[in-house]
Amino acid sequence: MxxxxxxxxxxxxxxxxxxxxxxxxxxxxxxxxxxxxxxxxxxxxxxxxKSIPSDFLQSAYDEDATYRKKGNKAESGYVLNLSETCSKENPFQLITDYTVEKNIKSDVELLKERLPIVKQNTECQEVYVDGGYYSEEVVQIVKVFFKRKRCGIPLYRLKRQEAYF
Structure with a gap:
């Protein structure tokens, strides 16, 4: 040889x-x-x-894929979180931030982690979220992050258009 x-x-x-x-x-x-x-x-x-935790192996093809139930829907794989501009004054809208995480991470956890990054990279004045992202903990984090008695940016839930300060 x-x-x-x-x-x-x-x-x-x-x-x-x-x-x-x-x-x-x-x-x-x-x-x-x-x-x-x-x-x-x-x-x-x-x-x-029911005895298999959500972070156990879900796929022989993808060892990082995880499982969770969100509402009444079972989901396997990953979660994608996007932030985008949404102003009628903009001629077009842009994705300003994204992250892909294991499917066991909640929307609230994603928002808590990504909001400082979005604020640092943009000049956002308001944040609109669906109900899955809203929690009192998020409101407190926004208040602390912006060092004001009220939130530095209003936090809105999309379905009811209610403002949370």
């Missing part, structure tokens, strides 16, 4: 070993999180779905 052939052979062997170990580890994780061994039948059995 030539030195180049030996090098290629070694690299392929290492790659296959790593790929096999990754697949084996993923399969082991999946089985340990989604199944249990029944001593009576000597077989693996699926765990009851």
């Amino acid at each position: 030539t030195p180049i052939s030996y090098t290629i052979f070694t690299m392929v062997a290492i790659f296959l070993s790593v790929a096999f170990n990754y697949t084996t580890n993923l399969l082991t994780r999946f089985l340990s999180e989604q199944a249990y061994y029944d001593e009576k039948t000597k077989k693996l059995k699926a765990k009851d779905s």
Whole structure:
């Protein structure tokens, strides 16, 4: 075998070993999180779905995908959060911020993390959110963030157009 052939052979062997170990580890994780061994039948059995935490492996193809119920809807995968301009005076609207997170992160958590970044990168004067983003905790964070007795930017829930200061 030539030195180049030996090098290629070694690299392929290492790659296959790593790929096999990754697949084996993923399969082991999946089985340990989604199944249990029944001593009576000597077989693996699926765990009851209610006993599987949302951050356990949801997909053999994507080990970071998570599960949650939002309202009455079950969702698996990721959550995407977008911020955009929404002024009638603008000739067009722009996405000003985005983040992709595991699906177990709530809308309130996303807003708490991203609002300072949006404020730093834009000159936003108002924030409009749907009901999933609103909480008293968010209002307090906005007040502290803008160092005022009232929120530095009004926080509106879209469905009722109520202002929260």
